[in-house]
Amino acid sequence: MSSATPARGTRSGPDHVIHDRIILAATEHFRLYGFEKTTVSDLANAIGYSKAYIYKFFDSKQAIGEVICVNCLEKITEAVDRSVRAGKSSSDQIRRMFRALVDANATLFSDDRKLYDIAAVAARDRWPAVDAFEEHLRRTLAQILKEGRESGEFERKTPLDETVAATFLVMLPYANPLLSQHSLDHAKDAALQLASLILRSLTP
Template sequence: MAIDSSETLPGQRGPADHERRTQILQVADELFRVHGYRKTSVTDIAKAIGVSSAYLYRFFDSKQAIGEAVCAMALSSMGEAVSAVAERDVSATQRLRDMLQTLLSEGMRLFLKERRLHDIIVVSIENQWAVTEEHNNTVSEAIEKIVADGRESGEFERKTPLDEVCMAIRITAAAYAHPVLLSRLGDTDEMETKLSAVTNLILRSLAP
């Protein structure tokens, strides 16, 4: 995972571009992947770096703050991919298909192939960390743009309130971007088949 130390991260202290902060996040990311978030302590991270736990608290308020920073960076790749799809110069219909496919592909990569990231995302959802809410907002904004563009182009119906349509799509698509729900959808081929069926149903409901 690329670490952007210039980003303002949840619960951080001191200068955002400090090289020690970057090191803390890199080491925490590695330990979370090996041992899982729940089994990794601030002491473990400090020992791996060769500093005291007190020193780490100069940069982050708590273990959760470190976890939120790592979680934010993990989710940012999915959010950026979804936002990029929403901006493509193709039909809204194609963008909606591509966005749902992107959610599935990124979800499988983050939550199933990298199991320890699955663990930290579950923790973030269970504890309602702000980073997950920000991620949900990013996905919702992408959906709203695509649907609004589709209405403007005449691809989608305009009678149903926009917020109602976007909420329904977000809820329907949640299974493909949620670590626990995604793991219950079967193997890759089965997931793709289910996604195709869901996408076709959504598009039929949006037809003018």
């Protein structure tokens, strides 16, 4: 897989405006027709720019999709971070993190199915945006677990990195857009039950 490059160099002024205009138009086009069925030529015709002109700003269709994917995943990240910050204890933060992941993925799936499909393609092909998203979740989880250990809320015998890795694997089917679309029917129950299972395993 080739790495997606969201844009060629740093853009400012008129270039920045055109860059954003392409992203906005591409987002609307993908909403209507989907990402995988759309070519750069299709986008050029829809937007009114030449294909060569679009390539001045983006290396590939994937690079355009990468920017849109980042925008989608940022909404999920912001929802998770907001929910975690509201937690009154480390256990509460775990529950809130799990529930926020489920709710944010379900909302994106129902409200913007075609954009959700871009995130699913990104997860399937391991675009950098998905790696960054999952790394943010792991860091957030690691901080929660670390603070829970320091407060005596969680056990300390298991190496922290192992606990983070195992807990993240339990959350992954509800965090990864490629996987979560197959789990939405029982996701809300899973968020409650699996969070409780994780917390029992963390009891000192």
